[in-house]
Amino acid sequence: MQVGVLAVQGAFAEHEHVLSELGVSCIELRNAGDLNKPYDALILPGGESTVQGKLLRDSDMFDTIKSQIEGGMPVLATCAGLILLAQHIEGDDTVHLGTLPVTVKRNAYGRQLGSFHTEAELKGIGEVPMTFIRAPYVAEASPEVDVLATVDDKIVAVKYGNQFALSFHPELDSDYRIHKAFVDNIQ
Ligand code: GLN
Secondary structure, three states, rough: EEEEEOOOOOOOHHHHHHHHHHOEOOOOOOOOHHHOOOOOEEEEEEOOHHHHHHHHHOOOHHHHHHHHOOOOEEEEEEOOOHHEEEEOOEEOOOOOOOOOEEEEEEEOOOOOOOOOEEEEEEEEOOOEEEEOOOOEEEEEEOOOOOOOOOOOOEEEEEEOOOOEEOOHHHOOOOHHHHHHHHHHHOO
């Protein structure tokens, strides 16, 4: 089993580190040619969603990744990755991959609380550390989306079929249960 980590911008190295701690092999997806390599699941890391969306389009990776996700490939998306998946971005007409029927609010915690750390219950896993960095939250989710975690009544983790998306950054904490649950579900 091999995981493809989108490596055009952002915190991809941290995800690779967690995968290697779990003994899972991964490849970096940096250009369209990398998408021909064998991988069974995708990680979309945090970073800057506008930049990532542009790089995906400019490098001709966009359509392939979108159809892989639509075709059922398991995907773990964190922070900017969640924004890339969202069907709607509040107050913005931009849609990136648009495979996840939610509305996200970018930079949702304002300037004061731009970054913070907490712990909260994640359905199916238990209490986990959550590091938020200029994070989005899910402002609205379609009924078929499974809400996995909320912090202060805001949705911060969802699952929709093969798509698992988080507002926070599990790759920055040393608790690997979220990545483990993700890889354990890959056939
Ligand atoms: N604020 C970033 C964005 O809108 C996301 C931040 C992150 O990934 N840590 O893309």
